[in-house]
Amino acid sequence: MNFHLIAALVVFAGVYVAITTELVNKTAAALLGAMLIVVAGVLDQNDAFRAVDWNVIFLLVGMMILTGVAKRTGLFQWLAIKAAKLARGEPVAILVLLSIVTAVVSAVLDNVTTVLIIIPIAILIAVELGTSPVPFVIGLAMASNVGGTATLIGDPPNIMIGSAAGLGFGDFLANTAPVIVVVLGVFALFAALAFRGRLKVTAERKARIMEFDERKAIEDPVLLRRTLAVLALTVAGFMLHGALGLEPATIALGGAALLLVVTRFHDVEGVLAELEWSTILFFFGLFIIVDGLVEVGVMSALSSKLIGATEGHLALTTYVILWASGLLSAVVDNIPFVATMIPLIQDLSASMGAKTVEPLWWALSLGACLGGNGTLIGASANVVSAGLSAKSGHPVSFGEFTKYGALFTVLSLAVVSLYVAVRY
Numbered sequence: 001m002n003f004h005l006i007a008a009l010v011v012f013a014g015v016y017v018a019i020t021t022e023l024v025n026k027t028a029a030a031l032l033g034a035m036l037i038v039v040a041g042v043l044d045q046n047d048a049f050r051a052v053d054w055n056v057i058f059l060l061v062g063m064m065i066l067t068g069v070a071k072r073t074g075l076f077q078w079l080a081i082k083a084a085k086l087a088r089g090e091p092v093a094i095l096v097l098l099s100i101v102t103a104v105v106s107a108v109l110d111n112v113t114t115v116l117i118i119i120p121i122a123i124l125i126a127v128e129l130g131t132s133p134v135p136f137v138i139g140l141a142m143a144s145n146v147g148g149t150a151t152l153i154g155d156p157p158n159i160m161i162g163s164a165a166g167l168g169f170g171d172f173l174a175n176t177a178p179v180i181v182v183v184l185g186v187f188a189l190f191a192a193l194a195f196r197g198r199l200k201v202t203a204e205r206k207a208r209i210m211e212f213d214e215r216k217a218i219e220d221p222v223l224l225r226r227t228l229a230v231l232a233l234t235v236a237g238f239m240l241h242g243a244l245g246l247e248p249a250t251i252a253l254g255g256a257a258l259l260l261v262v263t264r265f266h267d268v269e270g271v272l273a274e275l276e277w278s279t280i281l282f283f284f285g286l287f288i289i290v291d292g293l294v295e296v297g298v299m300s301a302l303s304s305k306l307i308g309a310t311e312g313h314l315a316l317t318t319y320v321i322l323w324a325s326g327l328l329s330a331v332v333d334n335i336p337f338v339a340t341m342i343p344l345i346q347d348l349s350a351s352m353g354a355k356t357v358e359p360l361w362w363a364l365s366l367g368a369c370l371g372g373n374g375t376l377i378g379a380s381a382n383v384v385s386a387g388l389s390a391k392s393g394h395p396v397s398f399g400e401f402t403k404y405g406a407l408f409t410v411l412s413l414a415v416v417s418l419y420v421a422v423r424y
Contacts, residue, residue, distance in 0.1 A: 006038035015289055019336060026280045030285030037292040041217045051291030052284055054249040055249040056156075060110075060280060060410035062252025063153055066231065067113045068271040069259055073224040076105065076114075080121040085214065091199035095139050098122055102140045103147025103184050105178075106156045108235060110274070111144035111381045119388045121169045129206045133394045135195040138401055141385035144407060146187055148381075149369035152238065152248060153329040154400025155282075156380070157338040157368045162248065162343045165361045166348075169238035169248065175362050179419040181369070183412050190408055213422045223263055230259040279380070288338050294343045314356065318363045318420060320330040321345075325367025326413045330374020331405065338368045359424040374409040376401040412414055 015033035018024040038048050070076075079101050087093035098118065106114045122140055126133035148155030152162045152172045161167065218224060237244065239253055260268055261383030308314040321341070329337050349357045372379025376386055376398045378421055382405075386396040 002180070002266070002296075004040065004042045005296040008042050008112075008296045008298065011042075012038045012093045012289055012293055016178065017334060025278075027282040028287070030289065032285075034285035034288035037288055042292040043288065043295055045248055047295075048078045048288045048291070052287045053160065053163050055247050056159050056287075057280060058151065058249035059159055059163075059252045061275065062249065062254075062281070063110055063257040064153050064275045065256035065271055066234065066252070066259060067109050068201060068274050069223075069225050069263065069265060070109070070231065071113075071117050072219065072267075073227055074217040074219040075227070076117040077121055078104070079213045080118055080125070081212045081214040081217055084125050084209050085212065086403045089129070089209040090202075091131055091201055092126060092192050094129075094195050095136055095191055096207075097196060099139055099143035099191060100138070100184065101187060102143040103150075103187075106144040106147035106381075108231070110153065111148035111155055112279070112384055113361065114147075115141055115144050115381045115385045116388070119226065119385050123389065123392050123394070125209060128205065128208050129201045129261075131199055131201055131334040133389060133392065134396055134400065135198050137385050137389040137394070137396055138177075138404055139191045139195060141379075141382045141401075142191075142405060143184070143187060145369060145379050146184050146412070149366060150177040153252070155369045155372075156279075157334050158365055159248075160335075160338055160342060161361055161365050164346065165354075168244070168362060169235075173239070175423075176365055178221075179366070179416055179423075182419070183415055186411065186415055187408065190411065191250075194404055195406075197375060199351045218328075221267075223299065224364075226263045227259060230255055232261060233258070252410075256312070256399045259268070267344075282335075286336055290339045290343065292341070314352075314359065315424075317348075318359045321416065322363035322367040322416065322420065323361055323413060325364050326371035327374070328411060329368045329371030332410055334368040334379055338364065342369075359420065362424075363420065368411045370416065371409055373405045373412070374402070376407055378405070 011033045015029045018029035019026045033050065038045055039041055043051065080098060083097035083101050084094045087097050097278075102114055103119050104119070119137060122136040123133040132284070145155065149158070150172070152158050152167070152169045153242060158172060162172065163400050200326050234251060237251035238248055239256065241248055243302055244251075258395065259265070260271075265271070325337070325341065345357060345364065348360065369379075372382065376382050376396065382401065389396050
């Protein structure tokens with residue numbers, strides 16, 4: 001093995017271990033790894049900067065700005081309280097309705113932001129009911145991963161896949177959204193059965209929830225109306241981006257800029273300060289590290305091994321990628337996993353044809369996003385939700401999350417396997 005190959009493998013392995021074991025902050029690990037790739041000469045500085053997928057970076061920035069303004073309207077709090085009251089204070093019904101709200105919002109916005117807003121409200125509702133918030137935290141984290149799978153912008157892996165494969169918002173709606181509707185229905189039933197024994201409350205506690213006034217959650221009605229209008233325009237732009245000849249990143253940044261202008265938003269600096277810069281810089285470093293593996297030929301070798309193992313059988317390759325993505329994404333964060341798989345499928349695309357391998361992209365998307373439910377560290381939304389719960393005095397253990405998450409991951413992957421068999 002030559003020096004560059006060894007360097008790329010060592011850096012990638014080191015960063016992966018650092019991320020999965022949380023020995024080092026994942027952003028710090030990714031940035032250090034990217035720097036080492038350049039210092040070792042695997043990529044020069046110009047190639048390293050070209051390796052960064054700016055469409056992904058700016059799409060994330062645009063959606064973070066849109067969400068930062070939207071959360072100041074009180075819309076998400078209104079939705080959560082309304083769902084609790086519609087359920088008449090019945091905790092299992094509240095969990096199911098909040099899960100549906102979380103999944104739908106996660107499909108339009110990103111799932112990490114969604115749980116940051118809804119989990120604290122769910123914890124408050126659980127405390128008022130006199131029951132443990134842990135089932136709500138676990139259930140809503142899982143629902144956010146399910147909903148985020150449905151669209152291009154719902155989960156970071158989909159943003160990465162869409163950019164790499166040239167797949168648009170409409171492509172995801174047509175291919176992943178239909179099965180996610182089914183999976184969400186299965187999840188609602190699963191959550192009701194799995195958590196009902198832990199969610200029993202008195203009639204007096206239920207009455208407390210009915211006293212909540214959701215109207216007080218709307219802090220700025222004018223800002224809300226304008227925000228909803230711009231969000232609707234932005235989503236329409238995503239759906240029509242092919243006809244418009246615009247990349248999703250351009251639509252997201254354009255929507256963010258328009259929202260800041262039409263709302264005459266005064267706290268622009270505050271919104272920009274709240275951007276998840278750690279996530280953005282993590283992606284920056286990760287793209288460079290993975291491109292280093294591509295440069296030294298690791299990805300082409302892996303694609304050859306995959307074709308050899310499945311003997312070029314597309315259906316078998318699709319199932320291998322679906323289940324491998326689902327199971328491995330439960331063990332390691334799905335973002336670096338997808339970053340590793342993308343160049344592998346691109347290499348298969350070059351040899352087998354882009355249209356032929358399209359089912360592989362959907363298998364990767366569905367497997368990686370749903371596989372994130374498998375364990376507490378499988379997806380960023382899980383880690384964020386557990387952190388919020390711990391801060392409120394209700395820690396969620398790795399084992400407790402995995403007990404429910406692993407079972408539902410296998411169940412959801414089985415549903416998706418049937419869908420793939422029928423659809424492709």
